[in-house]
Structure formats: structure tokens, C-alpha cells
Amino acid sequence: MATPVPLPHPPQIPAADPEALRAALPAALREEFDAEWVQVLDRAKQSHSLREIHDLLSKWQHTAAMEIRDPGSYQRLLEKAAQIEAAGGRSTAVSIEDMRALIQQRLQAG
Structure with missing residues (x-):
């Protein structure tokens, strides 16, 4: 019988905490x-709301996890977005109405 190969451990996702996120991010x-x-801290002082802080920490938690799994992926994402924007938008984009119609078609066929 073959010896089972252990699965690799998934990378640790940093906590949605400023200190943990800073430690997990590359310098740039x-x-x-x-x-x-x-x-965001300045805006939170004015608004007396923590919502934007939580949103920012969530965004950067996802970014840090993405960078841990695939270093440089955030920069590649930004470059791809810049290319799409420079080209005037995605040429393969589908309107929301067309997408809803396609979903409805698939649900009815289903």
C-alpha cells in the first residue's frame, strides 16, 4: 500500500488587525x-464610525492573504486593471441585463 502524502498546510491568513497586516505585507x-x-482614521474621527476602519482592515486582510499565497499578485492585478482602463474598458464585458437574462435562462432550463 502506498504511503499517503501529507497535504501542504494552507498559508496562515493574518488577523484583521493593523499590526498583523503590516507584518504580513511586503514593504511597498x-x-x-x-x-x-x-x-481612514482621520475620517473615523470625524464620522465617529468604525465602519470604514473595518472595511479597510478586511480589504487588506484579503490583499495580505493573496500576497502570501502568490507574491506579487496585487501588483499584477493593478497592472491588469491599468491595461483594461487604458484600452477603454473590457471588450469582453457583458452588461448586467444580459447576465441576468443568462442566469434566468439557466435557472429555467435547470
Whole structure:
């Protein structure tokens, strides 16, 4: 009988905590996080709401997890978005109405 091969451990996802996220991010992204963090804290002081802080931490938690799994993926995502924007948008994009019609078709066929 063959010896089972152990599965690799999934990468640890950092907590949605500023200190943990900073530690998990590469230096270039840490600078971007810090700049956004300062802006969101200033807005939270004015609004007396923590919602934007939670949203920012969630966004960067996903970004950090993506970078841990595939280093450089965030930069590649930004580059792809810039290419799409420079080309005037996605040429293969489907309107929301067409997408809803397609979903409805599939549900009825189902």
C-alpha cells in the first residue's frame, strides 16, 4: 500500500488587525496600507464610525492573504486593471441585463 502524502498546510491568513497586516505585507504594500490607514482614521474621527476602519482592515486582510499565497499578485492585478482602463474598458464585458437574462435562462432550463 502506498504511503499517503501529507497535504501542504494552507498559508496562515493574518488577523484583521493593523499590526498583523503590516507584518504580513511586503514593504511597498506596507507604505500603501499606512497611507490608507491614516486617511481612514482621520475620517473615523470625524464620522465617529468604525465602519470604514473595518472595511479597510478586511480589504487588506484579503490583499495580505493573496500576497502570501502568490507574491506579487496585487501588483499584477493593478497592472491588469491599468491595461483594461487604458484600452477603454473590457471588450469582453457583458452588461448586467444580459447576465441576468443568462442566469434566468439557466435557472429555467435547470
